[in-house]
Amino acid sequence: MFRQLxxxxxxxxxxxxxxxxxxxxxxxxxTPAVSTDLSGxxxxxxxxxxxxxxxxxxxxxxxxxxxGDTESDKGQFIDHFFDKASIQGEHLYFKTKTVHxxxxxxxGTLTTAAGKQKGxxxxxxxxxxxxxxxxxxxxxxxxxxxxVTFQSFPDMQHMRSK
Numbered sequence: 001m002f003r004q005l006x007x008x009x010x011x012x013x014x015x016x017x018x019x020x021x022x023x024x025x026x027x028x029x030x031t032p033a034v035s036t037d038l039s040g041x042x043x044x045x046x047x048x049x050x051x052x053x054x055x056x057x058x059x060x061x062x063x064x065x066x067x068g069d070t071e072s073d074k075g076q077f078i079d080h081f082f083d084k085a086s087i088q089g090e091h092l093y094f095k096t097k098t099v100h101x102x103x104x105x106x107x108g109t110l111t112t113a114a115g116k117q118k119g120x121x122x123x124x125x126x127x128x129x130x131x132x133x134x135x136x137x138x139x140x141x142x143x144x145x146x147x148v149t150f151q152s153f154p155d156m157q158h159m160r161s162k
Contacts, residue, residue, distance in 0.1 A: 038053065038055040038087070038110060038124075039053055039054045039055050039056075040052075040053060040124060040152050040153065040155065041053075041152065041153040042124070042125075042126050042150040042151060042152050042153065043150045043151050043153070044064060044065070044066060044150060045066065045130075045148075046066070046067060048067065049064075049065060049066040049067060050064075050065050050153070051063075051064050051065075051106075051126065051150055052064075052065070053092075053110075055087060058087070059085075060082070060085040060086060060087040060092065060094065061082055061085060062081075062082050062085065062094065063079050063080055063081040063082060063096070064079070064080040064096055064104055065077055065078070065079050065080075066078055066080070068100065070100065072100075073100055078099050078100060079099070080096035080097060080098075080099050080102070080103060080104060081096065081097050082094045082095070082096055082097075083095050083096060083097045083103075087110070090109045090110055090111055091108075091109055092106070092107075092108060092109060092110045092126065092128070093106065093107050094106050098133075098135075101134060101135040101136070102132065102133065102134050102135075103132075103133050104130060104131065104132055104133070105130070105131040105133065106126070106128055106129070106130050106131075106148075107128050107129050108126055108127050108128010108129060108148075109126070109127050109128060110124060110125075110126055111124065111125055111127065112124055112125075113125055113151075118155070119154060119155040120154060121151060121152065121153060121154040122151040122152060123152050123155075124151075124152040125149055125150065125151055125152070126148070126149070126150040127148070127149050128147070128148065129145055129146070129147060129148075130145065130146055130147075130148045131143050131144070131145040132144050132145075
C-alpha cells in the first residue's frame, strides 16, 4: 500500500509541475514585456530644447525645457513642468504648467525605433500631436497644433557600460 501511495504522490507532483510550467510559459508569451527604462531626454522643437521624461512606479513626470522667444525672456531657458501626465503601454500624454502665458499639451506614443541599439540617439521616439497654447495680454487663448516626432538623446551612461 505504501508503494502505491508513493507512486500516486509522484504522479501528482509531476502533473502539478507540468501544469505550472505550462502556465508560466503561456503567461510569458501572452504578456508583452513592460519596459522599465522609459525615462530619458528627448529633442523638442529647436536645437538645444528638450523634453525630460521620468517614469517611476508606473507614474510619469517631467518637463519641457525651451528657449524664451519674447523680448523679456529671449534666449533664456524656460522650464514647463508637467501639470498632468499619464502613460499606459505606449500611449503617453502630458500637459505642462503655464509659464509666461504659454503651456504645451502632448498626446501620442512612446516607441522603440527599429534597428537602433539601446542607448543610441533615436532609440526611442515620441510621436504624436503637440499643441501650444498661448494667451495674449487680454487673456484670449490661441492654440496651434502640429504633428511631431521627438528622438531620445544618446544615453552616455549606457554606452559606457557596453
